[in-house]
Amino acid sequence: MILYGARPSPFVRKVIVFAAEKGIDLEVQPGGFGQGGEAFAQASPFGKIPGFQDGDFLISDSTAIITYLDTLHPEPNLIPTEARARARTIWYEEFGDTIVQATGMPIFFNRMVAPLLGMPQDLAAANAAEADKLPGLYDYLDRVLPESGFLVEDRFTLADIAVACPLMNICYCSAVLKEGRWPRVRDWLQQMRERPSFAAALAAEAKAIERMAAA
Structure with missing residues (x-):
């Protein structure tokens, strides 16, 4: 594959x-x-x-x-079969793919990607997204994250993967989450980074991120 x-x-x-x-x-x-x-x-x-x-x-x-x-490969199960849990998982995937990604794109692209490609940066758009839209995403996640530290069924699912992935890109070039206002989100995202599947993926992309940061 x-x-x-x-x-x-x-x-x-x-x-x-x-x-x-x-x-x-x-x-x-x-x-x-x-x-x-x-x-x-x-x-x-x-x-x-x-x-x-x-x-x-x-x-x-x-x-x-x-x-x-x-x-x-249905096992291990990462997309719950119980109706409400499955619906929530699909919602969180949509939330990550569209809402979080739409918020993070102007931040990550203008601060990290555009310089690498030699394209003009719209830092005003990046700053506006960070100031006006990003806090609302963190507010929402901090409110809905269960005590278990997983978004659905108190276990690791596609929901965690889908929401964490665009947030990790935002955190490459935004320090807002480090301010301490959203400790549940900060701790959850760190837990995701430390999971072996995520850790390996992030290690494999580290050189590309370094090139972006250097540009």
Whole structure:
């Protein structure tokens, strides 16, 4: 199985962590930004990362890829089967993929990605997102996080993966969470970073993040 994309992408990382938790070996190859060649173009005709290949099966979008992997390898269970827990897990994945990512994109892109690509930075947009929208996300998570430290069913699920991945990108270039106002979110995110699947993914992308920071 081949996963095409840039490791620091929250969507690529989400699939990498999910697969690692399932014990699935993925070969990660560059994709997007002019990379990946014909295989990536066929897997992702609109250039969306990650792209995915399993033999002659080609598809893109992290949720679609995770659905495929989960169907082939249902254990360990990371998407609850109980109706309410399953619905909450899907909500948190949507929350991470759209709301958190939409908030974090101007912060991460303008502070980390744009300089690496030689593109103009809109630091005003980054600062506005950080000041006006990011606190609301942390307020929400600090309110809904259970005492167990997991978002759904008091155990590690796709919900934790999907929300943590874009927040990790934000924290690469924003110190807001360190202010101490949201201790539950801070502790939960640190717990995610220390989990072996996340720790391995973050270590593998460390050089790319260093290049971004240096730019």
